Amino acid sequence: MDEPEPLTPVVVRSLMEGAERYRSLFTHNPHAVFSLDLQGSYTDVNLATQEMTGYTPAEMRGMSYRDVIAPGEVERVAAEFAAVVAGEPRRLETCIRHKDGALVEIALVGLPVVIEGDVVGVHGLAEDISLRTRTSRELHEAREAADAANVAKSLFVANMSHELRTPLTTIVATAELLEDTGLTELQARFVQGMLRGGKRLARLIEDILDISRIEAGVLTLQPAPFDPHLLLYDVCSWAREQATRKGLRFDLVVDPGLCRGLVGDTLRLQQILTNLLDNAVKFTEHGFVELSARSAAAAPGATTLHIGVRDSGVGVPSELCQSIFDPFSQADPSATRRHEGAGLGLAICRELVDLMDGELSLTSALGHGTDVSLAFTLPTASAPTG
Structure with a gap:
């Protein structure tokens, strides 16, 4: 059996540089980076993982990801982990439980570690998205509240406009009748002014009613x-x-x-x-x-x-x-x-x-x-x- 050829200094240096680059990327990554074996136990974690979970690297080595994932998410994450072990990279958003009991929302990427065609482990990368998720949720709730307030405002304006229109119609109709009662020239000018102002106000109210109906989503077409x-x-x-x-x-x-x-x-x-x-x-x-x-x-x-x-x-x-x-x-x-x-x-x-x-x-x-x-x-x- 032939002895393997010894590695040249150039090859050795190249391998060492590659390993060092990998270790630097692993150690100094601002996101949590970790490795798991095929059973789901942590084999290596960086300091960002400690900050995210509250556990030291020494504590995490040997722990299972199931010990960190929030209880209600374990089954779903387990299914994704099985897919990664089968060779499929996966991405998901889930929730972990910090050592102090607080829940942390994360975006998680799982990658299979493949050597000579076989999956021998899993690399994971996680980002804390709690702030982003909370902000998005608050914006969504604020938008829903604003939409509800806008609809309520539009319905209120529509109802008020309707209440204004009813007495205004009576005023305009009365002024039209008054116009035919033998008024003096001065009285006729007063009545005509009432009619012009009343009709302008009536048109404005109709416009406000239409805008309010449209904004409230209650205006329908009659084709x-x-x-x-x-x-x-x-x-x-x-x-x-x-x-x-x-x-x-x-x-x-x-x-x-x-x-x-x-x-x-x-x-x-x-x-x-x-x-x-x-x-x-x-x-x-x-x-x-x-x-x-x-x-x-x-x-x-x-x-x-x-x-x-x-x-x-x-x-x-x-x-x-x-x-x-x-x-x-x-x-x-x-x-x-x-x-x-x-x-x-x-x-x-x-x-x-x-x-x-x-x-x-x-x-x-x-x-x-x-x-x-x-x-x-x-x-x-x-x-x-x-």
Whole structure:
């Protein structure tokens, strides 16, 4: 039998350096590093393992991992240990019990030690994730509490708005009746002022109700067959009147191929368009306001309705084109702004468009008008409706 060749000094030095690198990585690793035999007993541990468990390296040698793992986790960890012994690296999060009795949450990696094809032991690396887990849990609980508080707030606002609307409706109706009772010119002006203020307040309350319902998740759509042409003409009859009062040109541009039958919530579509046109007229002093519409085939049985609202008004600074859709946002938040409004109209538009799985985009520049584009993919109605 041939004698094995003696190791050269170079090979010996290389082996010693490799062993030293391994020992340095093992000893100075900031995480707990340890070795186990095939029965699960510790054969070696570093100082970080002592800090994590409270046991000295001398105490741990010969102990089983089952003595350290929290009782409720032993069965699950044992199954993972068996998988590592079978040659499969495993990663899991579990809990150990410190020597003083405290529970420590850890992220654990188990690696098989393989020599000449056989698993002869297990290397383990553990990181204390107690702080991270606790922080994540606290953030989750805080988020749930905030969500619950937000829903409660929205429901409260919705209920309060409803309670305000009921007496306000009576006040407005009474003022309308009073208007027809032979008032003097001065009294008529007072009543007209009441009506204007009452109607403005009623609209604000309706907007608050809608925002509250949306935030509380209780606003639902009521889809039904409708004719887009009739929807556009209904909206335009109001918008054209508002534009004409300000001396603006109002244009309705309808593509000849616009479909005749779709299924959607016409009340909410009308609300979106009314809010957008109201904004366009409000912030345009000279020039025009335009409403355009076209349709395109989408998936079988569905059509995409494209609607645009364009104006030659004051425009919006480019940096505000996204935030302007936030509730109570104003392009000009100063107390002396010329145009009235609580900043809810565009926020409602954004929420309703999202609720309908639609798309909304706004392009604008200060002093160069605004262009709002909408797209809704809706089921095609089986037959046009009137």
